[in-house]
Amino acid sequence: MRTTLRILTFFALSVGTTGVAQERGRDGQVNVFFWQAPSLLNPYLTAGLKDLEPAGVVLEPLARFDDSGALVPWLARDIPTQDNGGITEDLQSVTWVLRDNLLWSDGTPVTSEDIRFTWQYCIAEGGGCAQFERFAGISDIEVPDPKTAILRFDAPKAYPYKAFVGLGSPILQAAQFADCLGPRAPTCTAENFAPIGTGPFLVEEFRANDVALFAANPNYREAGKPAFSHMLVKGGGTAETAARAVLETGEFDYAWNLQLSPDVLKRMAAREKGIVITGFSTLVEQIFLNLSNPDPALGDKRATSGNPHPALSDPAVRQALSMAIDRQLLVEIGYGQTGRVTCNTVPAPAAFRSDANEACQAQDIEGARALLDDAGWVDNNGDGVRDRDGTELRFVFQTSVNAVRQNFQNAIKQWWSAIGVETQLRTIDASVFFGGDASSPDTVQKFFVDVQMFANMFDGTDPEAYLAGWRCDRTPTPENQWQGSNYARFCDPEFDALTDQMSRTANSEERAVLGRKMNDILVQNFVTLPLIDRGRVSAHSVTLGGVRLNTWDSELWNIADWTRVKAE
């Protein structure tokens, strides 16, 4: 299916560009609003999309994802697979071949040495490379000729499309960054602000957290592209400032990441100066239920796996909590067009989307009550809260400070109270909640309460790493300084075996089957209650053509094809 899409994409592109070859830079300047302004343009020293996306118009990877989520070759000639001999039988080496005549914007040729250097740059000791994980398992990169790079893995790698793929892992120019290895990486301010790349634009001026001005790259590989001679990325203000500048006043051509309430966007779009665009990827707002006991009386053993939660370790309670939620209503109050109900923790890509859990679409208060009755959770002492053997269904529910999340907390508290569960709400500042500081009791990892809610996602289109995050050995514990992504403390040998199997499986259909199976185990055990598949919202001016919102890679991924649409 990927091939078909690729052909279709190619076809669409060639139709768009037939006719007279046009001059590069003919359409003047395009103005893009990133209200969260880029802080630097080196993707290896930052992990924020606000930095990665603007950097992506300069620095490019070997391959990236298109707007359908399919992998397309970018600086590479093609995608290495076992079929075309790019990946060896033992899954331990991957051969990438660069396109012909690739030049850096300074006119020097791109070689496989640059690929090798990029790897060394990221794994260098003391550099704090944010994309380190992408190069995990690479033992060496061989460069037999200036166009070929062979990635050697120390163990079979079933899904090798992490290193040099996507916007987090572009190729750096070895000549430019040679003196910036390891501890010197952060001190190379000039390099980090203006990397030399192969993309359609080059950095002309960069002011951290303010503006970035790019100019068309004279050495860009495609003639007549980009159509714009300059691109301005303006930062600052709020999402509302950005939306207004595109949709109401028309000062800007594109506004990125407009997290605004649905009716505000609708009102602004009514002026018909711009178009609001939405796309979905893998960002799922979900509730995590703590399977371990967060009782402070346990001291050091608090919220550790050996101590099951007195109530939430009963699957019936977890299921009842899920059934009581009206997810459709949550979408309406929180997200409108930019969200949709999901019953899966892996909602996409399509091949990985399970259809076995659709029961969660409808709220079922009666069913939840019956389930609790049958499991022996009844209100014995007449205080309005169900209990069993002296354990009351009273939960503390935490999330980060965020207007939408607080609305959700209130709604869910009411629904749960309707089935005889009392909820106490807590809100924590996002910088603490997601900060991962082992000395703070309020992090998502420590999970010192019963229930918590936030949005989780995975990078790119492959959920292997995300699903492996639910393994038993990824549980945050005092021994590992409370680091780990298995927040719910879920532990199932069968699930762990499936993750091992997936790491050995290269066939994409088999991987999809495994992925769906693991998703179903998580969701049907009700350790996570998926609520909403959250979309990305941006807006572009009616005078800007060629925009194809890509939620799998950068929103600016096809900036070379953007053009100015002349008013009719």
Add this chain to the structure above:
Amino acid sequence: MLSFTLRRLTLAVPTLLIISLLVFLLLDAAPGDPMSQVPLTIPPEVRAQMREALGLGAPAYVQFGLWLKQMFWIEPQVLIDQIFGTSLAADKLRVLSWQTRAPVMDMVAERLPQTLWVVGSAYLIGISIGLPVGILSAYRQYSALDRTGTFVTLVVYSVPPFVTGPLLIGVFAVHLGWVPSVYDTTHRVTDWQSFSVQLRQMILPIAVLALPTAAQLSRYMRASMLDTLPLDYIRTARAKGMPEHIVVLRHALRNSMIPVVTVIALGAPAMFGGAIITEQIFAINGIGAQLIGALQVGDLPTVQTLTFLFAGLIVLANLIADVLYGWLDPRIRYD
């Protein structure tokens, strides 16, 4: 007067050191973490390495000592280098922002112009509206002018910038389309044409900032003038046959300025501090936006440096106010 000024300046050194230590300890104790901005898709081991690379592993006193050295030893060298073209600070590690990995002082230098352009001129305009209105209101107390002035200043003073900002944008940028809604920080003034563009983009933020300043100062000015005008020496001046404008503007005004000077001088550091809310609304990326952005992502070196600079400015403004008192009222002597 000179020895007083010198004495005060010497005293300012320990004050500032204590302030910077307090700020550091507060930030160190405050919750929040620079890693909170890193997406959850980044595994914990990588986060740990990133923390290490920022120097977060070092004990607090080492971090503070390093900051002191960078701020008071290396940064002055950089400044000297830039002025005289020397290379004293060549390659020495400066105060680096955790977020941008760039020297904090460079970013301050980059942002100061746009803050001064907008916030500074708004302050000057606010003063030049506020003082005459206050004087006139006091001179013609209970006249129609005084009543209108009182009403307008109260309204303006009580509406916060996050209301006036969007309101002005809605009317003048969206509906009428006369002015831009977003401030372009890359715009350079080279000729009359570009100057008029600069004026158009400055007019809304300046209005938002200048009106409350004008309102506040005019109230102080009016009250102070009302205290002074009935005094005997004013009557004496009139009895001597002084023209009315001399009586008001020289005799009465000079004496009335003392409390107003305090307000103006202590408000002046805010010019450099920027205007956090107004900068957000118009996307003017000045110092205020830099501070709030650094706070949000836990960029401690930036927050530490900026708060220290503000503290320095406030100490300086206090000193200037004290010196001005002596000039306004010759009876005040510090020797």
